Amino acid sequence: MARRELVIEIPALGAIDRRRGSVGLQVADALRGAIARNELHAGERLPSTRALAGSLGLSRGTVTEAYDQLIAEGWLQAQGGSGTRVASGLQGLAGTARLPGGTPTGPEPSLPPSVARYTALAEGLVPLPQVPFSVSVPHGDVAMDDHWRRVGNRVRASQAAAPTGYPDPQGLPALREAIADYLRRSRAVNTTPERIVITEGTQQGLYLAAKVLLAPGDAAWAEDPAYPVLTAVLEDRGARVHRIAVDGQGMDIAAGIAACPDARAVFVTPSHQYPMGMPLSMPRRLALVEWARRHGGWIVEDDYDSELRYAGQPFPAMQGLDGDRVIYLGTFSKVMAPSLRLGYIVAPQHLVKAFVGARGLIGRGSPTMEQHVVAAYLKEGYFDTHIRRIRGIYAERRQVLMDALRAELPALRIEPADQGMHIVAWLPAGVDDVAVASDAREAGIALRALSPMCSDKLRLSALMIGFGGFTADALREAVRRLRDVLAGFMGADGRVGLVGSVKAARAEASHRLR
Incomplete structure (x- = not known):
């Protein structure tokens, strides 16, 4: 009597779709699902590869490939002389497994409280649309020029920039040399290439500085308002964070000493306070350095866009006052392009290895090819030319924006500042900046509200208005849109109207709930 091939009904295999391709993967996925749902039980014998291939209209090799994969993963067992069977020990999968499209079962795994913080932070990191008045948008005349493209094409075609092994986490030596030369010339920074660590930008520099300089429970000063990240x-x-208010001279150092004289580190934006815009005055710089020397503290200087000053030369870096107490952070994001993801740390020599080690924990280094391109761009003098060019363009557009705001919205008070890529406009009392920014997005303009950058004890209401990558006509049109948005919050005489009061109340209630 002829031997009859064993054929088992496997309903899930009827879903194979040849048009999707990867038929062998589909067969394997279907078999996993059948086992997980107990359609196939432990020890149950599967059809031979020949029989299953025939019933599905597939090649035997395709089914053999699926069986071999599942045997390797432990779903099936090949038993000589008795065919291929479902592996034992999988009986509980039907109640616990979560396959694609399945319904979750059982309680959710527990998570630490930090997950909520990270989730909220992710929501705040969503970039604004690249429309007026978004900050740091290198479009049009302020975008990288033909020199950048030519240098990039030449360097990328060279053997030096070819893909290779792991990069040095400290950064490409040629780029560190170029940065050291630039910082000595333009920022009065006391450094050598050996003291520089390449990062993915100022944000990563802040993270590394906190990791290296602070232990849990240490006290630190931060400006108020400050960069939310x-x-x-x-x-x-x-860290125990003490928020120190800023005024017309920048961070109030005396207030910081009174509040927490034993802080381990101070995080400050001395050349262009973020977000307000004023520089830290020289008496306060000297007072901060003196405090650091007396108390053994550290100063972390975030120098994110100091090149863009319009009323004179950029302010010198604080690091030049004391290179042993100041950790200097710089970036190419603002003056070149945020997408480059290149910045740098200048550290005292005895801390360089610590920063390199901390950098290595979160990534082995920045992309080598881009480092080669930026190094050549700096060394060949094109970066200096680019800065001079965009400084002139930004100055003109800043003036256009300020003139348009004065003409269309005289009730807004502009915070005095002569550098950067945004201005701060104060709203009349009672107007909620978060509600204004929300309505502005619906009108096609992108504003940042100031109040989320403040501590709970500081209640400010203002708008950050960027002018970087937008033409004069686009800025004027955006101001008119902003005027229309604010009409719902302010009367013609600049006072808060009924609609504005209602929206402000709703926004305040939302803040309390959060």
Whole structure:
């Protein structure tokens, strides 16, 4: 009597779709699902590869490939002389497995409180659309020029920039040399290439500084208002954060000493306070350096866009006052392009290895090819030319924006500042900046509200208005749109109207709930 091939009904295999391709993977996925749902039980014998291939209209090799993969993964067992069977020990999968499209079962795995912080931070990191008044948008005349493209094409075609092994986490030596030369010439920074560590930008520099300089429970000063990611980094490190208010001269150093004289580190933006815009005055710089020397503290200087000053030369870096106490952070994001993801740390020599080690924990280094391109761009003098060019363009557009705001919205008070890529406009009392920014997005303009950057004890209401990559006509049109948005919040005489009061109340209630 002829031997009859064993054929088992496997309903899930009827879903094979040859048009999707990867038929062998589909067969394997279908078999996994059948086992997980107990359609196939432990020890149950499967059809031979020949029989299953025939019933599915597939090649035997395709089914053999699927069987071999599942045997390797432990779903099936090949038993000589008795065919291929479902592996034992999988009986509980039906109640616990979560296959694609399946319904989750059982309680959710527990998560630490930090997950909520990271989730909230992710929502705040969503970039604004690249429309007026978004900050740091290198479009049009302020985008990288033909020199950048030519240098990039030449360097990328060279053997030096060819893909190779792991990069040096400290950064490409040629780029560190070029940065050291530039910083000595333009920023009065006391450094050598050996003291520079390449990062993915100022944000990563802040994270590394917190990791290296602070232990959980250490006290640190941060400006008030401040870059939101900075305060998130310090809180994530477990630091005791003391928010120190800023005024027309920058961070109030005397107030910081009174509040917390034993702080381990101070995080400050001395050349262009973020987000307000004023520089830290020289008496306060000297007072901060003196405090660091007396108390054994560190100063972390975030020098994110100091090149863009319009009323004179950029302010010198604080690092030049004391290179042993100041950790200097710089970036190419603002003056070149955020997507480059290149920045740098200048550290005292005895801390360089610590920063390199901390850098290595979160990534082995920045892309080598881009480092080669930026190094050549700096060394050949094109970076200096680019800075001079965009400084002139930004100055003109800043003036256009300020003139348009004065003409269309005289009730707004502009915070005095002569550098950067944004201005701060104060809203009349009672107008909620978060509600204004929300309505502005619906009108096609992108604003940042100032109040989320403040501590709970500081209640400010203002708008950050960027002018970087937008033409004069686009800026004027955006101001008119902003005027229409604010009409719902302010009367013609600049006072808060009924609609504005209602929206402000709703926004305040939302803040309390958060």
